[in-house]
Amino acid sequence: MAEVRWLSDAEQRAWRAYLEATMLLFDALDRQLQVDADMPHGYYEILVRLSEADGRALRMSDLANSTRSSRSRLSHAVARLEDRGWVRRCAAEGDRRGQVATLTDVGFQVLAAAAPGHVETVRAHVIDRLAPEQVTQLEAIGQAIIDGLSGSD
Amino acid sequence: MAEVRWLSDAEQRAWRAYLEATMLLFDALDRQLQVDADMPHGYYEILVRLSEADGRALRMSDLANSTRSSRSRLSHAVARLEDRGWVRRCAAEGDRRGQVATLTDVGFQVLAAAAPGHVETVRAHVIDRLAPEQVTQLEAIGQAIIDGLSGSD
DNA sequence: CCAGCGTAGTTGAGCGCTCAATTATTTCCG
DNA sequence: CGGAAATAATTGAGCGCTCAACTACGCTGG
Numbered sequence: 001m002a003e004v005r006w007l008s009d010a011e012q013r014a015w016r017a018y019l020e021a022t023m024l025l026f027d028a029l030d031r032q033l034q035v036d037a038d039m040p041h042g043y044y045e046i047l048v049r050l051s052e053a054d055g056r057a058l059r060m061s062d063l064a065n066s067t068r069s070s071r072s073r074l075s076h077a078v079a080r081l082e083d084r085g086w087v088r089r090c091a092a093e094g095d096r097r098g099q100v101a102t103l104t105d106v107g108f109q110v111l112a113a114a115a116p117g118h119v120e121t122v123r124a125h126v127i128d129r130l131a132p133e134q135v136t137q138l139e140a141i142g143q144a145i146i147d148g149l150s151g152s153d
Numbered sequence: 154m155a156e157v158r159w160l161s162d163a164e165q166r167a168w169r170a171y172l173e174a175t176m177l178l179f180d181a182l183d184r185q186l187q188v189d190a191d192m193p194h195g196y197y198e199i200l201v202r203l204s205e206a207d208g209r210a211l212r213m214s215d216l217a218n219s220t221r222s223s224r225s226r227l228s229h230a231v232a233r234l235e236d237r238g239w240v241r242r243c244a245a246e247g248d249r250r251g252q253v254a255t256l257t258d259v260g261f262q263v264l265a266a267a268a269p270g271h272v273e274t275v276r277a278h279v280i281d282r283l284a285p286e287q288v289t290q291l292e293a294i295g296q297a298i299i300d301g302l303s304g305s306d
Numbered sequence: 307c308c309a310g311c312g313t314a315g316t317t318g319a320g321c322g323c324t325c326a327a328t329t330a331t332t333t334c335c336g
Numbered sequence: 337c338g339g340a341a342a343t344a345a346t347t348g349a350g351c352g353c354t355c356a357a358c359t360a361c362g363c364t365g366g
Contacts, residue, residue: 004269011280014288017295018279022175023221024302034354040322060345068176073323075346080322097331097344116157126171127164129297135167137290142170144282149177187324193352213315226353228316233352250314250361 025125032121037114042069042077044118047086047111050103057102059092086110178278185274190267195222195230197271200239200264203256210255212245239263 007015030041037044049066050056058066064074078101081087086107092098103111127135160168183194190197202219203209211219217227231254234240239260245251256264280288 004272005276006272007275007280010285010292011288014292014295015275015279017292017299019295020221021295021298021302022179025298026175027221028302030354042322061343064345068173068180070324071345072325072347076322079346092344095332095344097329099345119157119159122160122168123158125301126168126298127160129301130294132163134290134294134297135164137287138294139163139167139170141283141287141291141294142167142172142174144287145174145178145279146170148278148282149174149181183324195352214313217315223354224315225317225355229352232316245314248314248362252315 028125029118029121033114033118036117037110039110039114042067042073043081043086044111044114046074046077046081047103047107047114050087050101051108051111055102056108057100060089060099060101063101081107181278182271182274186267186271189270190263192263192267195220195226196234196239197264197267199227199230199234200256200260200267203240203254204261204264208255209261210253213242213252213254216254234260 026041033039033041033044045067046063049063050058060071060074060078063078064071067074069077078087078089082089086104088102088104089099090102092100130138179194186192186194186197198220199216202216203211213224213227213231216231217224220227222230231240231242235242239257241255241257242252243255245253283291
């Protein structure tokens with residue numbers, strides 16, 4: 001049992017600032033989307049990924065990977081999106097286990113209506129508060145964390 | 154109605170990297186705490202704040218502010234922590250509306266047992282993956298975001 | 307001195323997520 | 337080929353969070 005490597009003061013400050021910023025930010029984003037577009041942030045992410053895919057359609061597994069969510073979470077979420085008429089599910093060709101989620105026209109329009117407000121919020125709380133070099137730094141930091149976590153799943 | 158100021162490529166990459174990193178990270182932290190210490194990250198935060206307070210006790214409102222959580226969330230959370238015997242609530246002196254949450258000895262020991270694993274996880278996925286200057290950058294970035302959000306509530 | 311407003315905290319309904327179990331299909335390989 | 341393991345997706349129970357409504361108390365001004 002090795003000694004615990006506690007965080008130094010500088011590390012502690014950075015970690016807590018990141019944590020606090022992220023909580024405040026995610027709350028603000030969730031609330032903005034909920035109020036202005038009647039959807040949680042997770043739904044927005046799903047709609048974005050679908051809108052960017054070929055034919056605005058993706059296999060459930062691919063959609064789960066690209067949104068970094070579990071199959072279960074995605075199943076529940078897509079079921080609710082289907083109830084709202086924003087997404088449609090149909091059997092995948094060539095693999096009878098598979099399902100393909102497709103963004104409907106209504107779903108696309110809902111996304112198009114939600115996007116400007118969301119982007120404005122991201123700008124107001126993040127991008128416009130950072131110097132250009134901090135934006136670059138943030139990408140590098142994020143990427144470093146992703147690199148450590150993508151594999152070890 | 155002004156034009157929407159969409160994100161540039163660099164801004165988009167930074168935002169998505171941050172978002173993806175944070176989702177992966179929060180999932181990993183939550184899972185680690187859930188598996189090793191049988192508590193969600195939110196409970197850990199509450200225990201930490203209480204452990205650092207004078208007398209290991211805080212008014213509910215102060216605890217809500219310091220964990221950046223709503224009064225409602227805190228009420229629910231502390232109720233569950235009380236069921237587990239990790240926290241105790243008693244009336245505040247001098248204000249009969251007030252409640253003071255106190256960390257119990259059991260709660261303190263639970264926290265002490267959980268902390269090393271949690272810190273190791275934070276190190277493994279964040280701190281040890283960043284260069285020292287990136288740690289400094291992360292603090293500045295986090296602080297900039299906090300500054301924009303603390304007031305506008 | 308009490309009416310009205312603000313503050314402290316709780317509660318319950320409803321939603322989204324996690325975990326574990328389940329169904330259905332495909333792939334691997336002896 | 338045929339049975340076992342892997343893959344795709346769903347389901348239901350249970351938990352934590354949000355929102356809105358509510359209780360209870362404190363403060364301040366006419």
